[in-house]
Amino acid sequence: MKHLLPEIPVTEIEDLRDILRFHEYRYYVLDSPILADFEYDQFYKALEKLEANNPGLITADSPTQRVASTLTASFPTVAHLVPMLSLENSYNADDLLDWDRRVREGSKEKSVEYSVEPKFDGASISLIYEDDLLVRAATRGDGVQGDDITINIRQIRSVPLSAKFSAYGIQQIEIRGEVLLTKKNFKRFNDKLAEQNLPPLANPRNAASGSLRIKDPAEVRRRNLEAFLYHISYHIDNGEPNSTLLTHSGSLKMLWDLGFRSPEHEKRVFNGIQDVIEYCREFEAGRDDLPYEIDGMVVKVNEVSLQEKLGMTTHHPRWAIAFKFKARQATSRLRAVEFQVGRTGAITPVAKIDPVHIGGVTVGSISLFNEEVIKEKGLRLGDMVLVERAGDVIPYIVKSLPELRNGDEQPIKFPQRCPQCQSQLFKEEGEAVWRCINIDCPAQVVERIIHFVSKDAMDIRNFGEANVRKFYEMGFLTDIPSIYSLPLDRLRGMEGFGEKSITNLTSAIENSKQQPLYRLIFALGIRYVGETTAKTLAQSIDHLMDLSKLSTEELQNMEDVGVKVAASIYQFFRNPSNLQMLGELEKLGLNLQSGKKQSFTGGALAGQTFLFTGTLNRLKRSDAEAMVEEQGGKLLSGVSSKLNYLVVGDDAGSKLEKAKKISQIHIISEEEFLKLIGKD
Numbered sequence: 311m312k313h314l315l316p317e318i319p320v321t322e323i324e325d326l327r328d329i330l331r332f333h334e335y336r337y338y339v340l341d342s343p344i345l346a347d348f349e350y351d352q353f354y355k356a357l358e359k360l361e362a363n364n365p366g367l368i369t370a371d372s373p374t375q376r377v378a379s380t381l382t383a384s385f386p387t388v389a390h391l392v393p394m395l396s397l398e399n400s401y402n403a404d405d406l407l408d409w410d411r412r413v414r415e416g417s418k419e420k421s422v423e424y425s426v427e428p429k430f431d432g433a434s435i436s437l438i439y440e441d442d443l444l445v446r447a448a449t450r451g452d453g454v455q456g457d458d459i460t461i462n463i464r465q466i467r468s469v470p471l472s473a474k475f476s477a478y479g480i481q482q483i484e485i486r487g488e489v490l491l492t493k494k495n496f497k498r499f500n501d502k503l504a505e506q507n508l509p510p511l512a513n514p515r516n517a518a519s520g521s522l523r524i525k526d527p528a529e530v531r532r533r534n535l536e537a538f539l540y541h542i543s544y545h546i547d548n549g550e551p552n553s554t555l556l557t558h559s560g561s562l563k564m565l566w567d568l569g570f571r572s573p574e575h576e577k578r579v580f581n582g583i584q585d586v587i588e589y590c591r592e593f594e595a596g597r598d599d600l601p602y603e604i605d606g607m608v609v610k611v612n613e614v615s616l617q618e619k620l621g622m623t624t625h626h627p628r629w630a631i632a633f634k635f636k637a638r639q640a641t642s643r644l645r646a647v648e649f650q651v652g653r654t655g656a657i658t659p660v661a662k663i664d665p666v667h668i669g670g671v672t673v674g675s676i677s678l679f680n681e682e683v684i685k686e687k688g689l690r691l692g693d694m695v696l697v698e699r700a701g702d703v704i705p706y707i708v709k710s711l712p713e714l715r716n717g718d719e720q721p722i723k724f725p726q727r728c729p730q731c732q733s734q735l736f737k738e739e740g741e742a743v744w745r746c747i748n749i750d751c752p753a754q755v756v757e758r759i760i761h762f763v764s765k766d767a768m769d770i771r772n773f774g775e776a777n778v779r780k781f782y783e784m785g786f787l788t789d790i791p792s793i794y795s796l797p798l799d800r801l802r803g804m805e806g807f808g809e810k811s812i813t814n815l816t817s818a819i820e821n822s823k824q825q826p827l828y829r830l831i832f833a834l835g836i837r838y839v840g841e842t843t844a845k846t847l848a849q850s851i852d853h854l855m856d857l858s859k860l861s862t863e864e865l866q867n868m869e870d871v872g873v874k875v876a877a878s879i880y881q882f883f884r885n886p887s888n889l890q891m892l893g894e895l896e897k898l899g900l901n902l903q904s905g906k907k908q909s910f911t912g913g914a915l916a917g918q919t920f921l922f923t924g925t926l927n928r929l930k931r932s933d934a935e936a937m938v939e940e941q942g943g944k945l946l947s948g949v950s951s952k953l954n955y956l957v958v959g960d961d962a963g964s965k966l967e968k969a970k971k972i973s974q975i976h977i978i979s980e981e982e983f984l985k986l987i988g989k990d
């Protein structure tokens with residue numbers, strides 16, 4: 311990104327806020343930032359500093375005031391100004407034609423103007439602004455009352471904390487919309503859960519509504535929620551009502567112009583229902599290309615005066631209807647449950663259903679994750695079950711349909727012994743997963759090897775799951791190191807193993823020895839160590855065996871490494887057979903070196919160790935670290951007695967506290983660091 315803003319000495323607090331708001335808007339609403347994150351941070355820090363020096367000038371709508379560090383105990387119940395209703399549903403053109411006829415009769419108009427927009431698949435919210443300030447945000451609840459979740463909504467950066475409603479003559483306004491997760495953020499969220507062996511959330515909608523009730527605002531912020539605002543339910547004006555608000559499309563435009571993410575650009579206005587139907591179909595065809603999930607379209611009467619004339623039932627307004635897209639759901643019969651043993655010994659129940667087509671794929675096997683899921687859903691063998699597959703998300707069983715039972719259904723028995731090696735299964739306290747803890751369990755060995763050769767791990771092409779199983783059965787593979795001593799000549803003549811494929815396999819195995827260290831770390835299949843953590847680990851060490859020397863505290867000092875992850879890594883390196891395996895791999899010629907630039911010994915910082923904490927102002931962290939290495943210094947990943955210098959930036963946390971307790975560590979500022987390396 312280009313550095314567009316010159317370095318103007320901004321002294322005025324309000325100017326700074328406007329700059330920040332503008333760039334938040336570019337980033338979170340328009341999705342088109344023009345400022346590098348680093349520079350945004352500079353402005354943000356400048357504002358924080360000014361506000362810290364002038365606490366009297368802090369306003370509720372300052373960009374610094376979104377972040378709340380305190381946990382919320384509960385969400386008080388609050389009443390909506392106007393009840394939040396549901397929508398009538400329609401599924402085909404006939405339904406829409408029928409609705410259009412009712413609208414025209416009810417409004418006594420020949421032809422009615424309709425505004426059409428996506429039906430966002432998230433959790434609905436209501437926001438109240440008073441005198442241009444966001445004063446309250448609530449969930450839908452039962453429609454009459456909801457939960458006050460203002461603190462969480464403030465974490466969504468596309469929701470303006472203040473908006474110039476006064477320019478439209480509005481003193482108080484209630485607006486409605488939907489909070490959701492983009493498909494990308496949803497996937498990221500589920501990947502994190504998977505790394506911890508937790509069942510993924512079924513769809514972005516559940517993820518959104520769950521996120522709104524989290525009691526830790528910082529966690530809400532990390533989820534990167536989006537909010538689309540699409541309706542004005544109530545407003546009190548100072549004088550004459552503004553003409554923009556006479557139509558629904560006008561309201562969307564006003565919201566957009568005030569900095570909200572409203573479906574201003576997604577909506578279309580049509581005269582007559584035929585074009586509406588066509589537009590809905592067009593949109594359905596492109597639904598997979600959208601960055602977020604929608605489950606249909608919403609057709610609304612555009613004139614607000616007509617809306618009022620049509621009124622509402624107790625359930626839904628008569629002036630709007632949802633056009634639901636084809637469901638990505640189907641029913642099928644649950645025939646069996648298989649119990650699979652994963653590479654960490656986790657036993658996963660997998661439902662076998664009569665194959666059904668959902669959203670373009672055939673589904674026959676569905677993971678049930680763990681025993682709790684089976685219990686929660688009350689599943690029985692022989693049940694009819696409702697299966698859903700949302701977007702790119704893996705299919706899941708929504709529920710069983712007990713009303714269709716005939717009495718022959720059988721309870722699902724979870725095994726007490728490993729289906730592969732018959733050893734007793736164990737469940738750790740607080741966990742839902744049963745495990746086989748027999749380290750030689752054949753199922754685990756095979757799964758570990760499959761993981762080791764897989765694309766994201768060592769990427770040994772032409773190996774693949776089927777070959778691993780075959781070679782294991784033939785006794786060619788016994789453990790991970792045996793991959794590198796595969797008796798290739800004995801494969802000759804076997805079905806599917808021509809000269810060419812043997813050559814390819816040989817070179818793929820050989821090449822994998824030079825894979826970067828993070829791939830090897832990931833390939834080892836240490837519990838909770840996903841790709842991201844593997845990269846962090848690789849960057850923090852010179853040689854794989856360095857990990858065996860780190861304490862759990864030192865591990866926890868690394869980015870993203872929490873208590874559980876640290877404990878798991880620590881345990882892995884305490885297991886003698888793991889250490890023996892790593893020794894064998896090194897002998898076989900695998901790369902255990904991190905490949906970080908070797909520090910040359912003659913530099914000014916030779917022999918000195920460094921660690922950075924907090925945010926630096928003049929240097930980027932990565933540049934500063936590179937400078938240390940250039941001058942022969944060494945970077946440590948955590949505070950220990952081996953550390954010589956802790957360089958402290960703004961907002962330094964626990965590392966600083968810890969370093970203060972160790973007398974030989976020099977605690978220095980960024981300025982002092984620059985002096986030390988001769989850059990000042």
Ligand code: AMP
Pocket residue numbers: 395396397427428429430431432433434435487488540541608632
């Ligand atoms: P349903 O939950 O299927 O009854 O649908 C009604 C819900 O659709 C409302 O409560 C809103 O939360 C949601 N919705 C999503 N997008 C829109 C939209 N563009 N206009 C109105 N409601 C919407």
Ligand code: ZN
Pocket residue numbers: 651728729730731732733746747748751752753754
């Ligand atoms: Zn087993």
